[in-house]
Amino acid sequence: MAKWFESHLPKIVLAPSFIAVLIFVYGFIGWTAWVSLTRSRLLPKYEIEGFIQYERLFDSPRWDTAITNLYIFGGLYIGISMVLGLILAILLDQNIRTEGAIRTIYLYPMALSMIVTGTAWKWILNPGLGVQNMVQGWGFENFTFDWLVNPDRAIYAIILAAIWQSSGFVMALFLAGLRSVDTEIIRAAQVDGIPTWRVYTAIIIPSMAPIFLSAFIVLAHLAIKSFDLVIALTGGGPGYATDLPATYMYAMAFSRGDIGQAASSAMIMMLVVFAIIVPYLYSELRVTKHD
Amino acid sequence: MTDATFSPARRQSALGKTALRWGLYIILALFAVYYLLPLFVMVTTSLKSLEEIRTGDLVALPREITFDAWRTAWSEACTGIQCEGVRPYFWNSVLIAVPGVVISTLLGAVNGYVIAQWRFKGANIIFALMLFGCFIPFQVVLLPMARLLGMMGIAGTIPGLIFVHVIYGIGFTTLFFRNYYVTIPQELVKAAKVDGATFLRIFWSIFLPLSLPIIVVSIIWQFTQIWNDFLFGVSFSQAGTQPVTVALNNIVNSTTGVKEYNVDMAAAIIAALPTLLVYVVAGKYFIRGLTAGSVKG
Missing domain, CATH: 1.10.3720.10 (MetI-like)
Incomplete structure (x- = not known):
């Protein structure tokens, strides 16, 4: 008995965590998927009715706004963060004496809560006393910078704050990538008289493809889950102009009392993440197996 | 490729290199300002009185430092109906x-x-x-x-x-x-x-x-x-x-x-x-x- 126990101990130790993951991740996803196929409103119902909630979802102008915003937000946030991160990494890679200090400064926003970031930017961007007022005070009376309260511009205010928060992190990823490129090849290229910018565009950047992928995955994942920053900056407003899928889901679940809509919108978010993460995880795990 | 221009360009390139270095440091410093500015604004705003915030500049240093806002935030500010601060x-x-x-x-x-x-x-x-x-x-x-x-x-x-x-x-x-x-x-x-x-x-x-x-x-x-x-x-x-x-x-x-x-x-x-x-x-x-x-x- 003691021997059996000892030999099975590894499995016994792992079991609680594994069971917890099975229930609280996969079981819960199953529950949400199930409920998304019912007519649940304030309370969950369990009779399957087909895709009625998804039809309601795609007919909803508010969801339409949320998805459009996700495209705008995701595209610009990921794109600009990657470009900015890469540029900063390359600039920092030129034997900068104060590199450590600069890196610390660029990266600290990542340690902040999105709610803190949102609070700070909400104050900076508020048209009454923020940047707009300040620049007008310098004599540019006609200067307007009202992104935060302008329904057509508010999503860009969120993008601005989101980039501020995570571009430093992308910089750190790329910097680590630049440092891992084989220095022999670079030196050989320099000996051959190839200009530095060519070394970057022809040798270093192409060899960092996996880092680009990682950065993209992380940013895409952050973009889809974005919730706190929107709540803190605009609360989804003006109106629902800055709703994202995450805020739509939350509004349906906790203020509108529409469980069916909450579940179906959560499932769509899940599927988007799934489409991005699964191929990535698959390739990662396959590589580790090879080692 | 470099043969023809190498030696005459040398001094000029050393000068260019220094300029480039300076440019590089300036760009890096500007980005540091971009990342630090929100924190700076947060800290200075928290040390100003409301009166000064209304009349003053967003990025200006506080004329008169007061910790009242900190006291209020810590133990008096209202979160909905309760007013016990954070x-x-x-x-x-x-x-x-x-x-x-x-x-x-x-x-x-x-x-x-x-x-x-x-x-x-x-x-x-x-x-x-x-x-x-x-x-x-x-x-x-x-x-x-x-x-x-x-x-x-x-x-x-x-x-x-x-x-x-x-x-x-x-x-x-x-x-x-x-x-x-x-x-x-x-x-x-x-x-x-x-x-x-x-x-x-x-x-x-x-x-x-x-x-x-x-x-x-x-x-x-x-x-x-x-x-x-x-x-x-x-x-x-x-x-x-x-x-x-x-x-x-x-x-x-x-x-x-x-x-x-x-x-x-x-x-x-x-x-x-x-x-x-x-x-x-x-x-x-x-x-x-x-x-x-x-x-x-």
Whole structure:
């Protein structure tokens, strides 16, 4: 008995965590998927009715706004963060004496809560006393910078704050990538008289493809889950102009009392993440197996 | 290519190089200003009086430094109907984060040890399933979790929030420890087994003493995650058990009375201080945690 126990101990130790993951991740996803196929409103119902909630979802102008915003937000946030991160990494890679200090400064926003970031930017961007007022005070009376309260511009205010928060992190990823490129090849290229910018565009950047992928995955994942920053900056407003899928889901679940809509919108978010993460995880795990 | 221009251009290129260097430092400095400006504005605004905020410049230093806003933010500001500042919520966050971090790190260490060193059939699949759990958008578990917490009688309580953070934290902590332990040769366990050491003893006296760096990474990661969490906090708390991020949001977005920007900023800095402190003290480990999930070690 003691021997059996000892030999099975590894499995016994792992079991609680594994069971917890099975229930609280996969079981819960199953529950949400199930409920998304019912007519649940304030309370969950369990009779399957087909895709009625998804039809309601795609007919909803508010969801339409949320998805459009996700495209705008995701595209610009990921794109600009990657470009900015890469540029900063390359600039920092030129034997900068104060590199450590600069890196610390660029990266600290990542340690902040999105709610803190949102609070700070909400104050900076508020048209009454923020940047707009300040620049007008310098004599540019006609200067307007009202992104935060302008329904057509508010999503860009969120993008601005989101980039501020995570571009430093992308910089750190790329910097680590630049440092891992084989220095022999670079030196050989320099000996051959190839200009530095060519070394970057022809040798270093192409060899960092996996880092680009990682950065993209992380940013895409952050973009889809974005919730706190929107709540803190605009609360989804003006109106629902800055709703994202995450805020739509939350509004349906906790203020509108529409469980069916909450579940179906959560499932769509899940599927988007799934489409991005699964191929990535698959390739990662396959590589580790090879080692 | 360089033959024709090499020597005459040399001096000019040295000059150009210095100019380039200067340009480089200026650009880097400008970006540093961009990243630091919001923090600077937060700190200076929190030290100004409301009068000065209304009449003054956004980026100007305070003419007269006052800590009134900090006092108000800490113990008087209103979050909805209660006016006790962020202090009680700050302690809520501590009460949630400390057990949440300790339990999830311990579980992660044991799980990682089993998966990396006691490979049994199916261990890789279990790991893949746990890893995937790290990446789900938590919206997909919010509704059933709310119901389950209700059924367990811990809805809206601090133990409820600890439970949620532990459950959705073990995927990451397991990943950290598994990737760390996988680099330790399996011969170590084999040799120890030959010597008669048991599963737990090998963990306790061989692996744990080796694990300090990854324990630090795990603690910092989990602490930052839990402290900065908003989604779980706002979904699963009630008046009195909210974490500091939720309280901060309530203070900033409360619509009653005069908008006290200086108090908002002081409250935001208070909410940010613990994770900022961790970052300043142990930034290296913070970055390791951030990149652990995305870059192969």
